[in-house]
Amino acid sequence: METAVIHGSYDTKEHLGSLTVPIFQTSTFTFDSAEQGEKCFSGEEEGYIYSRLGNPTVQVLADKIAELEEAEAGLAFGSGMAAVSAVLMSLTKSGDHILCSQGVYGCTFGLLTFMREKYHITHDFIAMETEEEIERHLRKETACIYVETPINPTMKLIDLERVANVAKNRGIPVIVDNTFSSPYLQKPLALGCDIVIHSATKYIGGHGDVIGGLAAGGRETMKRIAKTTLKDVGGVMSPFDAWLLLRGLKTLPIRMDRHCENAIYMMEKLKAHPAVKQVFYPGDQEGNDYTTMKKQMRKGGGLLSFEVHGSKAQAQQLLNQLSFIKIAVSLGDAETLIQHPATMTHSAVPEQKRQEMGISDQLVRLSVGLEAKEDIWNDLKQALDQLQ
Numbered sequence: 540m541e542t543a544v545i546h547g548s549y550d551t552k553e554h555l556g557s558l559t560v561p562i563f564q565t566s567t568f569t570f571d572s573a574e575q576g577e578k579c580f581s582g583e584e585e586g587y588i589y590s591r592l593g594n595p596t597v598q599v600l601a602d603k604i605a606e607l608e609e610a611e612a613g614l615a616f617g618s619g620m621a622a623v624s625a626v627l628m629s630l631t632k633s634g635d636h637i638l639c640s641q642g643v644y645g646c647t648f649g650l651l652t653f654m655r656e657k658y659h660i661t662h663d664f665i666a667m668e669t670e671e672e673i674e675r676h677l678r679k680e681t682a683c684i685y686v687e688t689p690i691n692p693t694m695k696l697i698d699l700e701r702v703a704n705v706a707k708n709r710g711i712p713v714i715v716d717n718t719f720s721s722p723y724l725q726k727p728l729a730l731g732c733d734i735v736i737h738s739a740t741k742y743i744g745g746h747g748d749v750i751g752g753l754a755a756g757g758r759e760t761m762k763r764i765a766k767t768t769l770k771d772v773g774g775v776m777s778p779f780d781a782w783l784l785l786r787g788l789k790t791l792p793i794r795m796d797r798h799c800e801n802a803i804y805m806m807e808k809l810k811a812h813p814a815v816k817q818v819f820y821p822g823d824q825e826g827n828d829y830t831t832m833k834k835q836m837r838k839g840g841g842l843l844s845f846e847v848h849g850s851k852a853q854a855q856q857l858l859n860q861l862s863f864i865k866i867a868v869s870l871g872d873a874e875t876l877i878q879h880p881a882t883m884t885h886s887a888v889p890e891q892k893r894q895e896m897g898i899s900d901q902l903v904r905l906s907v908g909l910e911a912k913e914d915i916w917n918d919l920k921q922a923l924d925q926l927q
């Protein structure tokens with residue numbers, strides 16, 4: 540993988556020896572003749588036509604995510620949500636049902652609500668803790684299963700092999716939002732799932748300077764999405780953003796190793812601090828999901844969440860007292876970022892539902908960055924010390 544992120548899906552010889560992928564900053568492509576144009580449109584001849592239908596820079600990134608996720612084909616989108624919406628809209632029609640993991644990204648929750656109200660595509664959220672439970676919630680109208688693991692922001696895991704087993708028997712595709720793990724830590728297709736989605740904005744880009752989305756899966760499915768909900772709905776990625784993401788990808792493995800190393804250190808320190816009530820991290824040996832983590836992830840990841848003693852006031856006070864750790868949503872950047880889910884990423888979720896999901900007012904989420912771990916901890920510690 541360390542080699543594939545650097546050399547995969549790109550041949551310098553095809554591009555005048557250019558070491559890095561050239562940015563094809565063009566909206567359209569010229570034809571040699573009217574007849575060649577006709578052949579490109581009919582599919583008789585391969586060739587670029589117009590950048591919403593395909594662009595060479597974007598294509599390298601799409602091929603690369605397919606290679607990294609062990610998929611037949613990949614696609615790039617203008618944002619993670621463009622990828623989520625294109626995949627879900629392509630796989631469903633009016634009257635269908637989507638079975639979802641308990642807890643999905645806020646805007647995915649919004650999209651599902653919108654699809655139910657406008658297109659009569661219903662959904663259920665379930666814990667997916669046993670095969671029997673998943674089976675019980677499948678209907679004849681269930682068009683796909685949609686899973687996030689680790690779940691944001693509680694860091695609970697779902698056993699992907701378990702979900703894939705049930706789905707295989709029924710021929711239902713399983714979609715996994717793999718944003719929190721990146722292909723370096725988790726490969727859902729190798730575990731039997733069918734489609735992987737990424738908000739490339741996060742770990743894949745890794746530098747907080749681009750919004751983008753990716754999907755990977757079977758060739759026919761990807762082709763269908765490319766020709767309908769990507770091309771005709773139009774949420775495409777720009778060549779420059781693809782280039783930034785290709786640049787970010789080269790360091791994905793070494794960044795992820797460091798994110799994980801720093802996150803484990805924070806988990807240990809946080810667990811021992813008297814102002815902290817509880818820490819949630821998939822790589823915690825004492826946690827509920829450690830066995831599942833070992834089974835399907837290389838390491839525990841760079842995100843953790845924790846509850847402070849007290850109430851919302853203490854959680855907000857903690858954020859306000861930090862020095863270099865930044866208060867921001869998003870994740871996977873070089874900078875350590877902290878946010879308060881109840882009033883930020885999950886503020887649109889009704890209070891009652893939030894409680895069910897385990898998102899208390901004292902919960903904060905930390906995206907552990909690449910800074911020296913002692914410095915990150917010292918900043919957290921001085922802010923926590925003031926809470927007592």
Ligand SMILES: *Cc1c(COP(=O)(O)O)cnc(C)c1O
Nearest residue numbers: 618619620644716718738740751
């Ligand atoms: C950020 C995020 C998204 C949405 O991605 P954008 O690039 O912001 O559109 C989807 N899923 C998860 C898990 C995310 O963290």
